[in-house]
Structure formats: C-alpha cells, structure tokens
Amino acid sequence: MFQIGQLILYGNTGVCRVEAIGPPQLAAADKTKDYYTLAPLYGEGVIYAPVDSPVFMRPILSREEAMELIHHIPEIQAETFAIRDQRALSEHYRSFFQQHSCEELVHLIKNIYVKGQNLSQLGKKVGSTDQQYLRRATDLLHGELAAALEIPLDEVESFITKQIEG
Numbered sequence: 235m236f237q238i239g240q241l242i243l244y245g246n247t248g249v250c251r252v253e254a255i256g257p258p259q260l261a262a263a264d265k266t267k268d269y270y271t272l273a274p275l276y277g278e279g280v281i282y283a284p285v286d287s288p289v290f291m292r293p294i295l296s297r298e299e300a301m302e303l304i305h306h307i308p309e310i311q312a313e314t315f316a317i318r319d320q321r322a323l324s325e326h327y328r329s330f331f332q333q334h335s336c337e338e339l340v341h342l343i344k345n346i347y348v349k350g351q352n353l354s355q356l357g358k359k360v361g362s363t364d365q366q367y368l369r370r371a372t373d374l375l376h377g378e379l380a381a382a383l384e385i386p387l388d389e390v391e392s393f394i395t396k397q398i399e400g
Contacts, residue, residue, distance in 0.1 A: 235255070235285060236252045236255075236270060236291070236293070237252065238252055238253065238254060238255060239251065239252065240252045240293065241275070241293070241294045241381050242272070242291050242292060242293055242294060243290075243291065243292050243293075243294055243334065243378060244272055244274075244281060244283065244289065244290075244291050245289045245290050245291070246331050246370075246374065247274055247277070247281065248274060248275070248276060248277065248373065248374050248377045248378070249274070249275040249276065249294055249377045249378055249380075249381045250272035250273060250274050250275060250281060251272065251273045251275060252270050252271070252272060253271040253272065253273050253280075254270075254271040255268055255269070255270055255271070255285070256268055256269070257269065258271060258282045260282065264284075267284050267285070267286075268284070268285045269282045269283060269284050269285065270282070270283045270284075270285060270287075270291075275377065275381055276373070276377045276380075276387060290334050292334065294378050294381050294382050295336060295378060295379070295382040296382060297382055297383055297384070299382070300336075300378075300379050300382035300383050301383075301397070303336050303337060303340070303379075304379070304393075304394050304397045304398065305397065305398075306337070307340055307394065307398060308398060310337065310340050310341055310344060311341075311344075312341070312344035312345050312347065312348040313341075313345055313348075314345075314348055314349065314352065315345065315349070316349075320361075320363055323363050323364075324363055324367075327342065327363070327367040330342040330371065331370075331371075331374075336375055336378060336379070339371045339372075339374055339375040340375065342367065342368075342371045343368060343371050343372060343375065346360065346364050346367065346368045346371075347368075349364060350364070376390040376391065379393075379394070
C-alpha cells in the first residue's frame with residue numbers, strides 16, 4: 235500500500251501524489267472500499283482509484299534510478315520499422331506503454347526519432363500517429379524524471395543532454 239504524500243506512477247496518466255487513503259466522499263463510491271485520492275503532478279483534476287484497482291501503479295523512480303537511466307540512454311538501441319497500417323502502428327506503440335518502464339519509453343522515443351530522421355532524408359515527415367505517441371512517451375518520461383530528480387519539468391530535456399554529453 236502506498237503512503238499519503240508518496241509520488242506514484244498511475245497507469246498511463248503519469249506521476250500522481252497520494253493525497254488521501256480511505257473511502258472517498260463521492261455519492262457513487264463504494265463506502266466499504268478504500269481508495270487512493272490521487273492528484274496528477276502535471277495535470278488537472280483528482281483521481282479516485284480503489285486500492286485494489288487493476289490499473290497499474292508503482293512508486294516513481296528514485297533519484298539514483300533516474301540518473302542510472304539517463305546515463306544508460308546512449309546504449310539503448312533504436313529499431314527501425316515501417317508499419318503502414320495505422321491500427322497496427324498504434325498497437326505496436328501501445329505495447330511500449332504496457333511495460334510501464336522508463337527504459338521502454340526511451341526505446342520508443344528513440345525509435346520514432348530515427349524513423350523521423352529516415353523520413354526527413356526522403357523529404358517526408360512523421361505521421362500524426364507517430365507524433366501523438368512521441369509526445370505521450372516524452373510527457374510520461376519527462377514527468378517521472380522531473381519528479382524523481384526534483385527539477386522543473388521544462389528543464390528535463392536540457393538536464394538529460396547535459397548529463398549525456400558530460
């Protein structure tokens with residue numbers, strides 16, 4: 235069970251702070267069940283998630299794990315792939331999110347980046363599906379790294395670059 239004040243990753247929503255644990259003050263809620271009251275760190279609203287929810291939840295990376303991941307980024311290999319069917323492409327991209335792993339997000343980001351570079355050489359641009367999943371992966375990864383490293387969200391990219399380039 236998570237603790238009040240703890241930062242967790244909630245599904246594909248991203249980093250949330252556990253604000254309360256117990257029955258929520260909602261008319262439609264089951265008063266016999268405990269819920270996490272979650273506040274998204276980089277979003278609006280409140281999430282009421284049953285403690286035994288099937289939605290994936292885990293503590294965010296520690297600072298040490300975040301730094302280890304950043305230093306490991308150059309070693310993560312990008313794969314080139316060409317899927318024309320948009321449904322198959324979306325399913326392929328969704329598989330990276332199902333792992334709930336920052337390393338898988340880096341892998342996806344690098345894959346789409348390489349795809350974009352290859353298309354650019356042909357005078358083409360990546361499609362909207364690629365852009366959508368790239369943005370989603372970047373938002374999730376940067377959100378977790380910002381929280382773990384206790385830096386502003388808009389400084390994550392430059393922090394990563396500085397660490398990698400040394």
